[in-house]
Amino acid sequence: MTLNVVALLTTKPGSGPALEQAIAEVRSAMLAHDGCLRYDLQRRRKSETEYVMIEAYETTDALRAHGSSDEFVALSAALGELLAAPPEVIVLDPVGDQTA
């Protein structure tokens, strides 16, 4: 069953556009990772600094591989400059029927 991940990101004031660009630049490489099904950036409505990544992976192994990939390491370094605090990464197991 698909494994979902929700990551809550808060940028420093004014760093939203740079975050959006960093994610856009790496997104296709992330989706090319085996078992990465979704890597979608969202912005909290009415916020300039609060973002949420909605991600999905086929397996825990796929999530682990993502987390140790060169792209992820590089992205984490880049985001370190842009975020006001470390991201909250929430790994989720589905409960009951699922649409995706």
Added chain:
Amino acid sequence: MTLNVVALLTTKPGSGPALEQAIAEVRSAMLAHDGCLRYDLQRRRKSETEYVMIEAYETTDALRAHGSSDEFVALSAALGELLAAPPEVIVLDPVGDQTA
């Protein structure tokens, strides 16, 4: 473009199963609402009390209709007994390319 919603829910100790059942019972009715695309419950890995709803709607109007539906009002009342704190409902706008 699809509107995603992430709702963070923390139950009182031992109320997880009751929350899971309450969501399971109402899920098909929620998905029957016009423009409701996803209504999926997740549990935070290694947690007995932390849950996340991942929802998706075609439009803001669809989300509003969901929020004022009889099912939502009834569910909110039922969850009031089970949650340790009010849910954090995060309405999201997509940024850049999206998978879903």
